[in-house]
Amino acid sequence: MSTTEESVAFDSVAQPLRKYAENPSAFLALNSGTEYFLAPGTEGFVAYRTAGGYLVQFGGVFGPEGEQEKLLKAFLEFARAKRRKVCAIQLQRSDADLYARCGFTVNQVGSSFSLHLPAFTLKGSRFMKLRNKISRAKRSGLRIDEVAYDEVAGEIDALDQRWLRGKGRHVKEIEFLVGQCGGPAQRERRLFVGRVEGAVVAYISYSPAYGSRAGWLHDLSRRDNDVSPGVMEAVNAHAIDTFRTEGAEWLHFGFTPFTRLDPGVEVSAASPVTGKFMRFLADHGEKVYPSASQLAYKEKWAPQLVLPEYLAFHGRARFGAIWQILRVTKSI
Template structure:
């Protein structure tokens, strides 16, 4: 009989992790797929179909009865989304669930089931085969200027294992960056930095005269057991790095990934960008809240700056969604934000 394994089951953690990675390598095409392996997540794992990864929240105001915040699309074949959802809905705690940063296939399924589906931002994907490494033309003028400024100051980019860098220097850079960004690592939508070599993850860094200025982590995206591309998951940069340093790293990564025959570089989500009242049945008040936050809440996250920067890479923009069961409310949205450590 087919069964669903959860954290509380008798299977060992190592057995569970091996099963997660098996599904990930076959169905982890989404830019959030590798993030489902981050610490602190719980899992609904079905032996045959795939899995859902979620944050568990209990809060006296935003989630007094508990809330599951599912991260990204199901790690499963698209044809199995509905069967996996049905199995999940029978599990404990599933009655109050928010699905964050999901794509159109899963969003359509949830909408068809009657759940409100709101836009939550734009994901950016670069088709590596079509990207102009030389950055010719007006469309790449910002990138060209940022690249040239960093290059002219003597910034150099290298790739390797994170373990080859000085551990204390990396820790100090990461700690300084976090202090400038509010002091706490976000979770869920950004996979937190792990200062260890991880399977299939790529690490690039920039130095000037031997000093570490910046590093970036690129997570793999899979299809049928093969790596087809990467997500630019995170960057850490010192406060006095030459302008364009982090872009120099991304451009070198693009060059190398393209030479290897990879298909895609995802720049990830621009949260709350381009939110419209379109396509799915949604909560209008939630959209109004998202648009207000995008324009006025840079103290929470640099929403507009994030969009401006990623848009300059001229990638393909993909609408991304958030859905909720049984119903959306402002409190539910704030509960999601709390689970993601946005405040």
């Protein structure tokens, strides 16, 4: 069976996510607007969105390992009955192997970056520039607090609008592969804001990450364009201190497309042509997705763990599927 986001109970998808998800970005499956496929007799689900003739699936199959192949094949039958093709984005390596067995063409599309918090420190020459940026931001009068979203929802919305206008009138806000504020999932997120003279000038939203590397996902973030350099870094450093004090193990910076592409991590079901196209986007794709600036921000924290993430097409690779992924994420 398939249900829309509006008709499925939040806990019916949140519970298997907490129990089985290994993907550090799995919480994004709870974004508003996502559809869910659930099969009778299985505990998990598939998260997807419809785009043209495709069902664009996110993050692998969320369910018991022994049921994932059954659920994926049931989803393919569901798509076939709707006369839709299936493609998938942000698969982990274990997902890539499963999808290859089920007839998918699978290619690396980018990488995810994670920081092991118990070993992290900003001391030493390696982080001198980062410390200086944070100090400069604090000297500008920055105050950082963790707050409930409802307390600042209006200010967050206004900041989002200013941020979007600053990107240019043709720029759309990327969806599906980034988080949200508000909605039923908000109660599980954490929100840190930076204020100057009492006004919110920056924020970072963190979502829970589950599985063997449980912790927090550095998710949606925004800042005013005219704030002091280092504001975002200061907010994140404050959150890191909070998470470490609480005993959290990992801070995940999430997925960045078209980065750290490595032919050595491709699976046997990879398409050479798609691989070349991914490398082309890595070199020339800034207008499609701002990978370079995202990568620079993530790398300044010296993440210890970098893992490949994959794109998959049921059957042969189709550039039409890539186009629909770009559409559904509003990257174009």
